[in-house]
Structure formats: structure tokens, C-alpha cells
Amino acid sequence: MSHSLKLLSWNIEKFNADKMNDDFFIKYVARVIRLMEIDVAGIMEIVGWIGNEVCTAIVNELNQQEQQKATGVVWSGQASEMTPSAPNEQYVFVWKLGLFSSVEWKLWNVLGENAFDTFFATNNITDEDEKFQVTQSLAKNGWMNDSFMVPYSAYSKLVADPQNLDCTKKNPTLNLTAQQKLDLSAILTAYAPETFPYPRSRPPFILRVTTADTNTVITFVLFHAPGPSDSSPITASNQISLIDPVIQADVGVVMGDFNVTEAWAKRTWALQYYNWDLGRLRYVLNDSGQYIFAAPFQRLSGPDFASHSTTQPALTTVQNYSFRLQDNLTSMTSALVAPDAIADSTVMQSILTSPYDKFFVRSAQTDPSDPFVCNLVDLTTPKEIWTGTMDTDNNPVNETRSTTPSTYQRDLSSLTAAIYNNWYNRHAGKSTSLNLQQIPKLNVRPTSLREAQYAYYYAISDHMPICMELKYEADPHYVMSAEGVDFE
Numbered sequence: 359m360s361h362s363l364k365l366l367s368w369n370i371e372k373f374n375a376d377k378m379n380d381d382f383f384i385k386y387v388a389r390v391i392r393l394m395e396i397d398v399a400g401i402m403e404i405v406g407w408i409g410n411e412v413c414t415a416i417v418n419e420l421n422q423q424e425q426q427k428a429t430g431v432v433w434s435g436q437a438s439e440m441t442p443s444a445p446n447e448q449y450v451f452v453w454k455l456g457l458f459s460s461v462e463w464k465l466w467n468v469l470g471e472n473a474f475d476t477f478f479a480t481n482n483i484t485d486e487d488e489k490f491q492v493t494q495s496l497a498k499n500g501w502m503n504d505s506f507m508v509p510y511s512a513y514s515k516l517v518a519d520p521q522n523l524d525c526t527k528k529n530p531t532l533n534l535t536a537q538q539k540l541d542l543s544a545i546l547t548a549y550a551p552e553t554f555p556y557p558r559s560r561p562p563f564i565l566r567v568t569t570a571d572t573n574t575v576i577t578f579v580l581f582h583a584p585g586p587s588d589s590s591p592i593t594a595s596n597q598i599s600l601i602d603p604v605i606q607a608d609v610g611v612v613m614g615d616f617n618v619t620e621a622w623a624k625r626t627w628a629l630q631y632y633n634w635d636l637g638r639l640r641y642v643l644n645d646s647g648q649y650i651f652a653a654p655f656q657r658l659s660g661p662d663f664a665s666h667s668t669t670q671p672a673l674t675t676v677q678n679y680s681f682r683l684q685d686n687l688t689s690m691t692s693a694l695v696a697p698d699a700i701a702d703s704t705v706m707q708s709i710l711t712s713p714y715d716k717f718f719v720r721s722a723q724t725d726p727s728d729p730f731v732c733n734l735v736d737l738t739t740p741k742e743i744w745t746g747t748m749d750t751d752n753n754p755v756n757e758t759r760s761t762t763p764s765t766y767q768r769d770l771s772s773l774t775a776a777i778y779n780n781w782y783n784r785h786a787g788k789s790t791s792l793n794l795q796q797i798p799k800l801n802v803r804p805t806s807l808r809e810a811q812y813a814y815y816y817a818i819s820d821h822m823p824i825c826m827e828l829k830y831e832a833d834p835h836y837v838m839s840a841e842g843v844d845f846e
Contacts (some may be wrong), residue, residue: 366400369403390734396825398454400449400578407440413452438465439506447560449682458567465563474493494530499525507637512546583615613824692815701809715820729824738766739804740771774814774817777813783799
């Protein structure tokens with residue numbers, strides 16, 4: 359029997375305090391999640407150390423909307439720690455309660471505030487000042503840095519011998535027992551520091567769940583790669599398979615904004631990170647002459663490994679990955695469409711420019727991933743609008759401005775206008791390169807594709823959310839597939 363979860367991945371550009379404090383914006387995000395009938399949603403690019411606040415606001419709004427509809431659905435969520443590489447961001451996962459019998463989360467290779475909880479409990483450390491002294495001593499004595507990451511030199515010493523853990527050289531000092539050194543070393547060496555060492559590589563946020571219906575363990579990885587420029591996004595994305603055996607052991611879905619197009623993935627240097635003689639990746643020079651550490655990410659970074667399986671036996675260890683770069687365009691351009699443009703599929707493609715946002719799925723099947731782009735611009739454009747003129751009988755002249763009657767969402771459209779007007783008020787009177795006269799404040803809702811696109815791009819995000827349905831089997835030898843998600 360097949361079971362499924364509907365997933366959403368959404369890069370909400372610069373999700374800052376202004377957006378978090380805008381009730382209309384939070385309602386909008388929650389409405390989109392419910393509109394798409396999502397079970398698990400991942401949100402990226404939360405800035406300003408407000409991840410917990412954003413998570414709480416979205417969960418509260420989701421629960422309020424569920425209560426209004428008397429669905430009985432209850433939501434929960436979790437924000438990540440701050441990513442240590444600039445630009446510093448946080449991630450948020452939200453999910454429906456009752457779907458999973460257990461939930462764990464981790465920002466990869468970053469020692470979060472909960473990392474030492476077991477150590478504190480075992481050693482009866484309950485005072486917050488005393489807890490802070492432990493972490494401060496580890497940092498001051500060089501065993502972790504200000505970003506709560508373990509330097510490679512410290513990692514090497516602890517792997518060689520946990521008793522090398524010495525916190526007596528700099529204040530605040532700690533006199534640790536042999537067992538305490540062993541316990542703390544286990545925490546500090548849980549993740550190899552080679553993971554995500556590349557500049558501007560934000561480590562991913564991992565949500566690991568066990569389904570309540572089939573006891574299937576699923577790992578969701580939410581990842582925002584470095585911005586598009588050179589080899590950085592591919593190099594950073596390569597490192598995702600270093601999260602091993604976390605993904606390889608179970609059903610795995612990597613979701614996020616990878617900033618990699620098919621054209622960049624086909625560059626010659628993208629094929630050079632895998633050493634065919636060694637049968638694995640190694641320390642290599644990137645195109646800037648810097649040493650990097652990377653790992654295979656299948657078709658995102660190189661050839662279809664299946665074609666090499668007979669001649670390169672070492673590749674059989676990754677044969678049950680099946681990743682695919684989709685052609686769906688998800689990133690928007692700032693080039694506004696003409697005011698009189700009709701909202702048909704051709705016009706929508708003209709303002710969607712890059713396929714940066716992806717799902718990569720671990721599966722025994724071939725090409726299981728087929729994400730659906732939720733085109734929110736079209737959802738906020740009325741099917742018929744008044745052109746501003748009257749006919750000979752003094753009736754308003756209307757024009758069609760949307761693809762089908764069912765795509766227009768009146769409440770989502772009204773929220774878009776309210777969000778845009780709040781954004782407009784924050785920018786009016788400030789020194790800005792934006793010409794706010796291009797689209798003045800909106801009335802009840804956008805009345806053209808141009809207004810809807812302008813409002814979404816500037817006030818909400820330059821990325822569309824992507825959705826997919828993940829199917830899994832109760833049988834341990836699962837079969838997994840994905841289908842596009844339709845909305846009512």
C-alpha cells in the first residue's frame with residue numbers, strides 16, 4: 359500500500375522582521391501552505407535572528423486557519439540555528455502533527471543549544487550560568503569557534519585521542535574528568551568539519567522523521583546554496599552527500615534553492631571532482647585554484663552514474679540515488695511585463711527565468727521527482743478586470759487576465775495587495791533606486807498581471823514555492839515516486 363506526503367520548499371527572499379511583523383504576510387504564507395494541501399513545508403532565507411519568532415507566527419496562523427475551517431489539523435514546527443557562513447540565515451520546517459511518531463532536527467555541523475543537553479543532565483548541571491561557562495570554556499580554549507563549529511585542528515586532536523580535550527589554558531577553565539572528556543569529545547566530533555567548508559556555503563537543515571502509519575524513516579534536507587556566480591553553488595551542493603549515512607540509510611529528500619542551472623551543471627569543471635581511479639571524491643583544486651572537498655551529487659554535478667556502473671564498480675554505492683534537474687522555472691525577473699499583457703502561460707514564462715529551486719529524491723526508481731511550481735502571480739491576478747472604459751450602453755468593459763477561473767484566489771489576491779502596500783509605505787520617502795511610481799499603492803487587489811508580478815517580486819520574494827508529492831511504501835524495500843501537486 360502506498361502512502362504519501364505533500365512537500366513544499368520556498369525561498370522567501372529576505373524574510374526579515376518587517377515581513378514577520380506584517381500580519382498580512384504571515385497569513386499569506388499560511389494560506390499558500392494550506393492552499394497546496396501541504397504536509398511538510400520548508401522555508402529559507404530568514405534573516406535577523408528571528409527564526410523562532412517566524413516559526414511560531416506561521417504555526418499559530420496555520421492553526422488559527424485550521425480552527426476556522428474546523429479541520430482538526432494541528433501544526434508544529436522548528437527553526438534552525440543561524441548558519442555560520444555569511445550571509446547568515448535560518449531555516450524553518452513546519453509540519454502537521456500526527457503524521458510522525460518521532461521528529462529530530464539538526465543544522466548540519468553546527469553545535470546547537472541542545473547539543474550539550476545530555477551532557478548537562480548526566481553531570482547534574484542545571485544552572486544556566488554554569489552551562490554557559492562550559493560552552494565558553496570550550497570556545498575560549500579553541501575546541502569550537504564563535505559560530506559553534508569545531509575547527510579542523512581541534513577535530514583532529516579529539517579524533518586521535520578524546521583525552522586531548524584540555525580546557526585549562528584560558529578562562530573560564532574547566533577541570534574535566536576522563537569520562538567528561540570522552541562525552542564532550544563525542545559531541546564535538548559528531549560531524550566532520552570538512553562538511554560545508556566552502557566560503558558562503560550555508561549548511562543545510564535536517565528534519566528526520568518516522569512516519570506514524572508505516573514506521574518509515576524519512577530525512578528531509580533543506581538547503582540554500584551560495585548565490586549564482588561561479589562554481590560555488592555546485593561545489594556546495596556536492597557536499598550534501600557528505601551527510602552520510604543520514605540520507606543513504608533511508609528515504610531522503612533534498613529540497614531548496616540550489617542556484618544551479620543546467621548550463622552550469624554541464625560545465626567541464628563540474629565533472630572533475632570525482633576521482634575515477636580512487637572511486638571517490640578527493641581534495642581537489644576548484645576553478646579559482648583553491649583546495650576544496652566535495653562529494654557526488656549525481657546529475658547536479660556530473661554525468662549519469664548509471665552509464666558507468668559496469669566499468670566503475672565503486673559507483674554502485676550511489677546507484678540508489680536518482681536525482682534530476684527539472685526544467686520548471688522558479689526564479690523571477692524584475693523586468694516588468696507590459697501593463698496590457700494577458701496572464702497566459704507564455705507571459706508567465708517570460709517573468710520566470712531560472713530553475714534554481716529543486717527537489718532531489720533518494721529512490722530505487724528512476725526520475726521520481728516532478729515538482730510543481732505554485733504560480734502565485736497568476737493566483738493573485740483576477741480573471742476579469744475593468745479596463746477603465748465603458749461600452750456604448752455605459753457598462754464596464756472587462757478583459758480576461760488569468761488562465762482559468764479556478765486559478766484566481768480572491769483572498770490571496772487581497773493579501774498580496776495589503777502586503778505590497780505595507781512594503782510601499784516602508785519605502786516611500788526613503789532613498790531608493792526603486793521607482794515607486796511604476797506601480798503606486800494598490801486598491802483591494804492587483805488588477806493586472808503587471809501589478810501582481812511587481813507586488814510579488816518586490817514585496818514577497820523573487821522565488822516561487824515548489825511542491826511535490828512523496829510516495830513511500832510500508833514495505834522496507836520501498837518504492838518511491840513523486841507527482842505534481844494540483845490545487846483547487
